[in-house]
Amino acid sequence: MSPRLEDLLQQQFPRASFGTSDDLAIGSFPEWTSLAHFNFLLLIEEHYGVRFTVDEMSEMKSLREIKSRLAAAGIQV
């Protein structure tokens, strides 16, 4: 069973605390920098077996946008 996107977010930011909202995005908490976001996207690629383009990586900023992109690839998270 695929992990929830929020679980991967917690894995990427083990010390951060955040609620559950698709509005969560880069900058929602101090640790979520653009570099950390890049590492988060690599983690998502690894777990769901997807591959993002350079443009997608710069455009997807929030959990909602990431979920939307994953849904387009047939992955519900």
Added chain:
Amino acid sequence: MNTQQAGEARCDVVHSRVARRITVAGTSFLLPGNAAWDRLKADCEVIFADVSEWSGLLFRHEPQPEQGDTLLLTVFLQDVISPDRVAALEAKPHTSTEQLDEQLEPLWLGIDHALASRPRGSLLVAWCNVHQPVAIRCARRLPVWDLIAARWEEQLRQRQARFPSLLQLPLNRFFASEGLDLCLDPRNYYAARCRLSRRGLEVLTGRVKEIVDRLAVPAKKVLALDCDNTLWGGTIGEDGLAGIQLGQDGVGAVYCDFQRAARRLAQSGVLLALVSKNNESDVWNVFAQHPSMVLGSSDITAARISWQDKSDALLAIAEELGLAMDSFVFWDDNPLERESVRRRLPDVAVPEIPSEVWRWPGWLEASPLFASFEATEEDGRRAAMYHSRGAFQSAGRLFDSEIDFLKSIALRPSVVFISEGTISRASQLTAKTNQFNLRTRRHDPAAIRRINADPASTAFLVHLEDKFGDHGNVGLVIAHFRHDPRVAFLDTFLLSCRILGRHIEAWMLQECVTQLQQKGAQILLAEFIPTERNAVASAFLPEHGLVDLAQCSLELRQAVEPYIRECTGQVFAARLAEIAIPHLDIYIQ
């Protein structure tokens, strides 16, 4: 499990005991915060330099690194050499060495400066040539990028001969076993200026961890092998000599190659031991009678072949060899035996071996468990030395008086002053000796070289020969009188565990006293720092004329005061003239 995955499993059994710091710099971005770095962060402080800083970092003077610190410089040749210039060279029929050196020149400026200005710590250069070759272009001439990479590596090796603190990690070789395409990711390069994929980062951090772990923790010394279904296929007790699988064909050939791999380890100084549940005579009969056996009984330094528990067998072998359990690797095909040893003897490395037996020879040869940065003369002779240790112990039982016994074995210790040829051995002794070691201070080769050149220091190795053999350089003494020429501080005093029981430590102390007196010192200050492993040395100082500092005269305490700041353990002192070593007549001078 492929070789690289096996490598990761192997990493798990190498533990660090030393706090270390790694500063990471790269010509490309290396994604700090990526989970691939976590394995290094587990027991190191990892500091990332900004990607634009990599060159400036090599020229930076402050802060000076501590011993044990590592600067990891990750170089992608295509980041520092213009592809346009290389294309111009490619268009010419011939490329000269001078033209290659011209491309590399800017890199050496920083590296040479860092090597000259960092007396402590290591510089680890991980490097990669990301050029993708074209078969047709390679068919008649070597691509210029490959010529540049070869010249770069050659010059790195030349510098390594001068600077032992320089280490290199040629990443292409390790990426090759994973697939270069899987380790490099041009998408990441254009998205974040990182040339590596997540997998590539994992290969980089995994191999770096192997290297920095070895800087802190010595290689394993003993490979303890099961016999049935390990050295041969089948069970000797049931299948008999003619029924076991061992020979030129099929799986029998794999077991021969596994034995060859074990024998090559033995030739490099690893001790082989047998730990087998069997009738002892059955096993030795295979060694003596089977025509395809590669290992001979003389390759085996210790054996426990019986029906006893294998953890008990390993403990008995450790006692016989005078080695701690963390010197051992236990290899058994049976997962239950492996798990049992893991639980009872957590210090023993018990690798999760490949399930396919044909991967065993390659796995053993590629294992970092036994790998050292360099071999010393002593390594190749270690098995013979431990054989003589067994003979020494057996002979000792024949004598009632220990002194009479020691007089009978013609102990011939001698001082060996440290030179270029013995710096590695001196450093290795500080890294590997845990039992008879008063302060357990580790000194890398650069530190030994520095100490040896310091006029306010005295440093020498101790060589030992006796009727059981030439034991090589087995002891090390380092003393300095940096604060006061009249007071010498014993920085290092250690003796290899395999020759303990000969009272060589007493001779070493006498020799130390003589050397220090020749240099004008009058007082010796020594420290014992207790560890989990050095209890054997705890009584040495008070038993040889040194007095607990609290019991010393006020005058003596005042004289040693400048040195006390360096001390964290039990401190002892004595006037050199008052140190009296008994039984010096047991040695042949």
